[in-house]
Amino acid sequence: MPDSIQVTPPDQFNQQLVEHVHPPDWVNPQPAGRYNLVVIGAGTAGLVTAAGAAGLGAKVALIERHLMGGDCLNTGCVPSKAMIRSAKAAHAALKSNQFGIEVNQADVSVNFSQVMERMRKLRSEISVHDSAQRFKDLGVDVFIGDGKFINQNTIEVNDQKFNFKRAVIATGARAAVPNIEGIKQAGYLTNESVFSLTEIPKRLAVIGAGPIGCELAQTFARLGSEVTLLQSHAQILPREDRDAAQIIHQQLETDGIKIILSAKTTGANKTEQGKQLTIQSGNEHIQLDVDEILIAAGRAPNVQGLNLENAGVTYDERHGVAVNDYLQTSNPAIYSAGDICSRYQFTHSADFQARIVIGNALFKGWSKTSQLLIPWCTYTDPEIAHVGLYEHEANETNIAIQTFVQEFSGVDRAILDGETNGFVKIHTKQGTDRILGATIVAAHAGDLISEITVAMKSGMGLKKLASVIHPYPTQADAIRKIGDQFNRTRLSPLIKNVFAKWLKWTR
Secondary structure: OOOOOOOOOOOHHHHHHHHHHOOOOOOOOOOOOOEEEEEEOOOHHHHHHHHHHHHOOOOEEEEEOOOOOHHHHHOOHHHHHHHHHHHHHHHHHHOHHHHOOOOOHHHOOOOHHHHHHHHHHHHHHHHHHHOHHHHHHOOOEEEEOOEEEEEOOEEEEOOEEEEEEEEEEOOOEEEOOOOOEOHHHHOOEOOOOHHHOOOOOOEEEEEOOOHHHHHHHHHHHHHOOEEEEEOOOOOOOOOOOHHHHHHHHHHHHHOOOEEEOOEEEEEEEEOOOOEEEEEEEOOEEEEEEEOEEEEOOOEEEOOOOOOHHHHOOOEEOOOEEOOOOOOEOOOOOEEEOOOOOOOOOOHHHHHHHHHHHHHHHHHOOOOOHHHOOOOEEEOOOOEEEEEEOOHHHHHHOOOOEEEEEEEHHHOHHHHHHOOOOOEEEEEEEOOOOOEEEEEEEEOOHHHHHHHHHHHHHHOOOHHHHOOOOOOOOOOOHHHHHHHHHHHHHOOOHHHHHHHHHHHHHOO
């Protein structure tokens, strides 16, 4: 029987969550001889692998020591997007006057405890899809406990040992905590604990301005916190297009967030009023008083406790499990997928890596991760989404590109929606219409980027995109407009002159 796990606060929704994804009365099955596939970790990569392999008739064991569903369900995508939706609703109410809706701003207030209760309710409802019982019903032997390798083809869980033909390591990653003097004594939140809050922090410091930091900073600011965002780089979202990141930077400041760039947090301590951070930014020495500290400074792979040395699996504490293009580890019988081995730490990336593992591990397929075209999105408001090559990557690798930009200020639907703060930017191979990469900043950039991803995956260039009829008025029409931009570049002065003479002759 698994150890009891409590997710705070212990209300009916969290109790239901635990009953689904770490049932306290769960009895592990008796190991069924040699398994075709043993999966360690029941996050997205592990769940997709186990379900897919079992559906193909393989004998599968799935091992999870904590909560099935992993980060995505419990401490990532699901709870954060529920909070983001509430924050957007609050923001829309405060800004409704510009649309001719008369609202007394003084009457608009946020009930944070209800925001969080709604999140917990929706999370518990979604959790049934990742539940131990569902996977048992799919024919998977589900083991709750710590899985560790005994040797290159044997795993142990709670003193039960069983052999495997193939195994998959899908144990994910956790929040990385920077080395800040006094941070443990002062206390801090990460994505693994912030969703247990029942009261909103009046003053919140967010360390790290990557996707998680920016999303949660804006969310808490819109829900009522006084937020300071600390970023060690000279740009928030340092991975992203500079123009796109600047739009998000400006919006976060509009939302009342104080942003400190090139910030090195050197110390933390408790005070009578809360907590204090010591920050160095250039020549400026800052003492920041807050009530809570949220750390969003990257991820660390969960490689501890697996006895990977026994299995002959190469790994390191920073980058996780080493894999080849087929997601195979240094042990040919063991594969890996998801955040534990990939620089693309997204749910959808883990999903498709799991599909590669199923084919390669069970059928000796030759699917490669390098063949995946992975888009991603940061769910700030506006969102920022990207696929393919960045401009700076093209410059670094001497790839000649041509860049086309359509501002949403020139798109009718965006004007009508009051959402003109953004753009579509597409890079093509110089002299061709072949799309190499794209960035979108828009209210629903994560939805819009898929059209460009489909075009890239199918080999459709900007010329053909220009011929795709889009409903009017939609914000997606910005993509067609970029196709028109490309077609206009094909009209050389000579061709324009010929057309002009022909039109004059036909009058």
